[in-house]
Amino acid sequence: MRKQFAKMLLASVAAFTLASASVEACTRVLYGTSDSDYIVGRTMDWDVDPRTNLWSFPRGMARDGGVGPGSIKWTSKYGSLIADFYDAATAEGINEAGLAANLLYLAEADYGDPKASKKPLLSVGGWTQYILDNYATVADAVKALQKEPFAIVAPDLPGGVRSASHLALADQSGDSAILEYLGGKLVIHHNRKYTVMTNSPPFDQQLALNTYWVSIGGVNFLPGTHRASDRFARAYWNLNATPKVADGRVAIASVFSIIRNIxxxxxxxxxxxxxxxxxxxxxxxxxxxxxxxxxPTLNPSIFWVDLKNLKLEPGAKPAKLDLAGDPILSGEVADKFVPAEPFKFLSR
Known part of the structure; x- marks a missing residue:
């Protein structure tokens, strides 16, 4: 066990050198209530303000992969609520069918050579949106994506930051999947027990590292740094130690308490x-x-959106909740979304 842990630790440390031009770290957890509701919590960690705004996108939107000739084309089957990243990527969201998706940083991500694949092209900025637009469940998404219907194009983010990410999916049944591109190939980890995801190393190594900390026991000791593998261990232990309740208000508060802790x-x-x-x-x-x-870290209170209050029917206009300038918001804010031209996916 200790030799395996040492090997995984060395791999984890080596991974930190892969993307020194950027600083990003996120954590995602999936909590199940005692009455079969499932709640996703995540942190967005970045060295500068990623200028996130919220958007509502209706069913029936004509879309393309955003990278010019050869881009994949589709029409959205499901309306969605999303949080963007630099107005160039869908960082996370939930669609009206109950599929949630969260994009996190992964330094080791390798999407391969999109030109060599001869497949339709999709900007990495549209990866999350493509899934929210097209699939109702994790199983549906996994079945379709296993065929690798597109090749990912990953232009640099603003400031020359390398685009590198992996994606977590969850649905209202509690199903879960982690999607990573490694060595140019899509790797899918599909199991409802995959309830935590952070950053480096790749997910299979992260599970191996966490096995060591499970053997130690969270009551005895948990690693305390901000590194991805340490956050994974703390999030995993806290998630499994937190009581599973039916009261929605307590459940939401419980998930917030877990992600605030990491x-x-x-x-x-x-x-x-x-x-x-x-x-x-x-x-x-x-x-x-x-x-x-x-x-938002700079907001003194939480605000929220109820999807049933958004205009997601075909023919409705995309709408934006502009968070520039860090407005002070609280309560349910669906009525504050304003029709706006959708952002363009990250392009070359």
Missing amino acids: SVPLGISAPQEPNIASTRWRSVTDIKNRLYYFE
């Missing part, structure tokens, strides 16, 4: 370690009830 204080970053950065915002998604809670 948040990185504002102002802290470590440019030499790309998986440590300040938490910029937190979100909690109540899948069954289609409620999305959002907590």
Whole structure:
């Protein structure tokens, strides 16, 4: 066990050198209530403000992969509520069918050569949106994506930051999947027991590292740094130790308490370690009830969106909740979304 842990630890440390131009670290957890609701919590950690806004996108939108000739084309089957990233990517969201998706940083991500694949092209900025637009469940998404219907194009983010990410999916049945591109191939980990995801190393190594900490026991000792593998261990133990309740208000508060526990204080970053950065915002998604809670670090209170109050029917206009300037918001805010031209996916 200790030899395996040492090997995984060395791999984890080596991974921190892969993306020194960027500093990003996020955590995602999937909590099940005692009455079969499932709630996703996540932190968005980044070294600078990623200028996140919220959007509602209706069914029936004509879409394309966003990278010019050869881009994949589709029409959205499901309306969605999403949080963007630099107005160039869908960072996370939930669709009206109850599929939730969360995009997190992965330094080891390797999408391969899109030109060599001869497949339709999709910007990495549209990866999350494509899934929310097209699938109702994790199983549906996994079945379709196993065929690799597109090739990912991953232009740099603003400031020359390398695009590198993996994706977590969850639905109202509690099903879960982690999607990673490694060595140019899509790797899918599909099991409802995959309830925690952070950053480096890749997910299978992260599970191996966590096995060591499970053997130690969280009551005795938990690793305390902001590194991805340590956050994984703390999030995993806290998630499994937290009582599973039916009261929705308590359940939401429980998930917020878990992700606050593994948040990185504002102002802290470590440019030499790309998986440590300040938490910029937190979100909690109540899948069954289609409620999305959002907590910017600079906001003194939580606000939320009820999907049933959004205009998601065919023919409705995309709408934006502009968070520029850090407005002070609280309560349910669906009525504050304003029709707007959709952002364009990250392009070359």
